[in-house]
Amino acid sequence: MPHGTTGASTPAATITSLDEKLTDADTTAPAQFLHDYNITAKTLPFWLINVHRSQWPAECPSFLRDQPDKNIRCLSTPDKEYRRQDWDLVQEIITSARADCADQGAPPPAETNRIDRFQRVPSxxxxxxxxxxQIKAEYGSVMRFVVKERLxxxxxxxxxxxxxxxxxEFEEDIKILYNDWPYGIDKDIIHLVVWTKFELADDPATGELTSDGRAAIEQYVHTRFHSRVARKQVVWFKNWKSLKSVHAVEHFHVMLHRPDMAFVREITEDDVPLIERVCV
Known part of the structure; x- marks a missing residue:
């Protein structure tokens, strides 16, 4: 469970009072230091959680300011207390009962297709x-970076x-890559993103795919993935517009449970996600 959050406006005196208790030895053994002085995630501001004491900033970094409550709750959680989402939960989050409901002429239940329940490991x-x-500062937008450097x-x-x-219709309009910053799912689940130059129509009333868009993706996933990965080991979803991190480039997500990694290397052309290549 997330711990209490201390906001970006935490007085400098709070950090100074912690600093006064530190010694050189403490900075090399932060866990023992925190234990000895009864300092916990409940009493630290969220922007110091999961950060080595030697790297504590004097104030909340600009990139962590004005974060939504969901992000603050996640950032306030020590990594060791985070529980990765397993395959059963992933399927529960993604799989909706639309088909069954459509047969009965009823709307889908509110608890299905809750992709907003995905979250990343706090760190x-x-x-x-x-x-x-950093990307926005260098490239002007995430979209420009993705199109130029990743795609x-x-x-x-x-x-x-x-x-x-x-x-x-054409393979050159499609590219499959790893999700550069995957959700906090079990490590035997491979999280891919299928990027497309063409649009996949959303229903303006719901923000979700139209029936034609959904059918097109279903057919593509069947053709591209089910021949090499068991159907029950493949799920896909397309983020609602409000949840997209890259709005200008069409894409949807595919998750594979324990796939043949030779197949993954083949369809991603030996891609390596940014999370494994960059140090921030």
Whole structure:
């Protein structure tokens, strides 16, 4: 469970009072120091959780300011208390009862398709927010970085995203990569992102895929993944517009449970996610 949160406006005196208790030995054994002085995640501001004492900033970093409550709750949780989401829970979060409900003429139940329940490991979320801030400063937007550096589809302008054909018609309009900053799921679950130059229509009333868009993705997933990974070991979802981290480039997520890694290397062309390549 997340701990209490101390906001970005924590007085400097709070940090100073902690500093006064430190010795050189403490900085090399932060866990023992915190124990000895009864300092816990409940009494530390969220922006110091999961940070080695020698790297504590004097104030809340700019990239952690004005975060939504969900992020603050996550950042306030020590990594050792975080529980990764297993395959059963992943399926529960993603799988909706739309098909059954459609047969009965009823709307889908509110508890299904709750992809907002995904969250990152707390320290990974911190790295993600810091790296995203760096990307925006250097490239002007995450979209430009993704298009130019990750997808290789041009210089990062929307003009570079004109598809050759319709949805899933040409392979050159599609690219499969690792999710650079995956959710905090079990490590035997591979989290991929399918990027497309073409749009997948959303229903403006719900923000979710239209029936045609859903059918197109289902067919693609069946063709591309089910031939090599058992159907019950594959799930996919498309974020609601409000949850997308990259709005200008169409994409959806695919998760594979214990796949043949040779297949993963094949379809991603030996991609390596940023989380394994960068240090922030």
């Amino acid at each position: 990974d979320l911190r790295k993600y927010l810091e790296y995203t801030a 290789g589809w041009g210089d990062g302008n929307t003009q570079d995203l004109h598809p050759k054909g319709g949805p899933f």
